[in-house]
Amino acid sequence: MVHKTLKQLPKTHKTLLAVALLCVVTLMLLPSEPASASRQLPVTELELGKRYPLDLNVSPQNDIIVGEEDGDAWQTHTIRKGDNLAKIFQRAGFTPQDTYRVSRAGDDAKALLKMRPGQELMLASSPDGQFKGLRYRMDAVTSLKVSVDEDGSLQSNIEKKTIETRLNYAQGQIDSSFWNAGVQANLSDNQIMSLANIFGWDIDFALEIRQGDTFNVIFEEQYIEGDFVGYGNIVAAEFVNQGEIFTAVRYDDGNYYTPEGRSMRKSFLRAPVNFKYISSSFKKRRFHPVQKRWKAHRGVDYAADRGTPVMAAGDGKVIRATYDKYNGHHVFIQHGEKYTTKYLHFTKRAVKRGDVVKQGQVIGYVGSTGLASGPHLHYEFLVDGVHRNPRTVSLPKAQPIDQSQLSQFKQLAALRLEQLSNNKRIMLAMN
Numbered sequence: 436m437v438h439k440t441l442k443q444l445p446k447t448h449k450t451l452l453a454v455a456l457l458c459v460v461t462l463m464l465l466p467s468e469p470a471s472a473s474r475q476l477p478v479t480e481l482e483l484g485k486r487y488p489l490d491l492n493v494s495p496q497n498d499i500i501v502g503e504e505d506g507d508a509w510q511t512h513t514i515r516k517g518d519n520l521a522k523i524f525q526r527a528g529f530t531p532q533d534t535y536r537v538s539r540a541g542d543d544a545k546a547l548l549k550m551r552p553g554q555e556l557m558l559a560s561s562p563d564g565q566f567k568g569l570r571y572r573m574d575a576v577t578s579l580k581v582s583v584d585e586d587g588s589l590q591s592n593i594e595k596k597t598i599e600t601r602l603n604y605a606q607g608q609i610d611s612s613f614w615n616a617g618v619q620a621n622l623s624d625n626q627i628m629s630l631a632n633i634f635g636w637d638i639d640f641a642l643e644i645r646q647g648d649t650f651n652v653i654f655e656e657q658y659i660e661g662d663f664v665g666y667g668n669i670v671a672a673e674f675v676n677q678g679e680i681f682t683a684v685r686y687d688d689g690n691y692y693t694p695e696g697r698s699m700r701k702s703f704l705r706a707p708v709n710f711k712y713i714s715s716s717f718k719k720r721r722f723h724p725v726q727k728r729w730k731a732h733r734g735v736d737y738a739a740d741r742g743t744p745v746m747a748a749g750d751g752k753v754i755r756a757t758y759d760k761y762n763g764h765h766v767f768i769q770h771g772e773k774y775t776t777k778y779l780h781f782t783k784r785a786v787k788r789g790d791v792v793k794q795g796q797v798i799g800y801v802g803s804t805g806l807a808s809g810p811h812l813h814y815e816f817l818v819d820g821v822h823r824n825p826r827t828v829s830l831p832k833a834q835p836i837d838q839s840q841l842s843q844f845k846q847l848a849a850l851r852l853e854q855l856s857n858n859k860r861i862m863l864a865m866n
Contacts, residue, residue: 763804
């Protein structure tokens with residue numbers, strides 16, 4: 436009867452039926468693999484017609500990665516906000532006693548108190564669930580290891596990978612701004628700022644940078660096992676500003692010196708603020724934008740965003756920190772017996788009268804208090820009570836390197852100067 440019915444079917448239906456039968460036969464012949472979500476039960480325990488629950492929680496917790504090593508099972512836990520060692524150990528199935536023993540496994544184990552969200556903690560357990568070890572990567576170089584000795588006691592130690600330091604080079608020419616030139620030379624933000632800081636005692640990077648100025652830099656790159664992990668220090672640099680050449684070499688003491696051994700660090704910074712542009716340069720007279728009259732302008736105005744930090748240009752003592760309707764919030768600093776610096780129009784002061792301040796310390800924030808047409812810092816520099824142009828005033832000479840180190844430094848400086856020269860030649864040939 437079935438055979439007769441099949442004969443009466445249209446040809447198209449016969450074709451579809453044949454394809455369907457072929458698919459069924461193929462699936463029956465394929466080897467069957469149990470789904471990862473199913474629980475594996477012995478065939479003898481299965482009962483026909485009975486429903487068995489499936490464990491659908493197939494994904495492990497999102498902060499655990501399981502691996503095997505030396506017969507122990509290792510779990511990698513990503514540290515969450517609010518985590519501590521006890522919480523992580525509890526999630527891993529270890530006891531409070533395990534937590535206590537690890538926390539007491541030596542001074543190095545105190546690093547576990549400084550774990551931060553996003554870091555990883557690796558925990559090892561034996562087949563029977565006993566704690567067998569811990570690894571905590573503190574940074575790219577340093578790791579903490581806690582292990583179990585043969586007598587069952589725990590020991591902790593810090594392991595550090597070897598950093599390979601290589602030298603790299605960069606060169607740039609200023610067309611629009613120093614910052615843009617640094618970016619085009621593939622320098623990082625920190626390297627650009629470091630380069631400005633090295634020459635910040637000799638060059639005001641707002642007022643004195645000109646189109647056509649150039650820089651040439653040698654800097655460190657750090658590698659671990661062949662992988663780049665970050666930048667090190669600038670070891671030598673040259674900056675040509677308006678035709679004048681400034682050169683700095685980093686010595687073993689971490690300071691920068693001229694090739695002759697004189698420190699780049701001087702008593703005063705050329706500019707006391709990180710700025711965007713200058714609204715008024717040093718002039719004997721100017722038309723005051725608020726008072727609407729011509730008057731002497733004995734300083735420099737740095738126009739910057741409201742709240743920009745202002746730094747002390749040099750070490751000294753605050754002799755005035757107050758407010759009046761002309762200067763707004765302002766700070767005066769005495770530097771020894773000869774020099775005084777003044778900072779006007781703060782939105783807020785960060786020091787008080789009598790404070791002793793260090794060069795580079797924040798003393799206030801750019802604002803527009805007093806007679807000011809907009810947010811800016813008005814900066815004045817006085818020598819023996821006489822206003823001088825802070826851009827061009829002759830500053831006290833920098834102290835030289837210790838005489839006992841001078842010969843060794845000059846050998847290093849000669850090498851760095853040769854490297855800078857070679858870099859310029861290579862870059863010139865490439866361009």
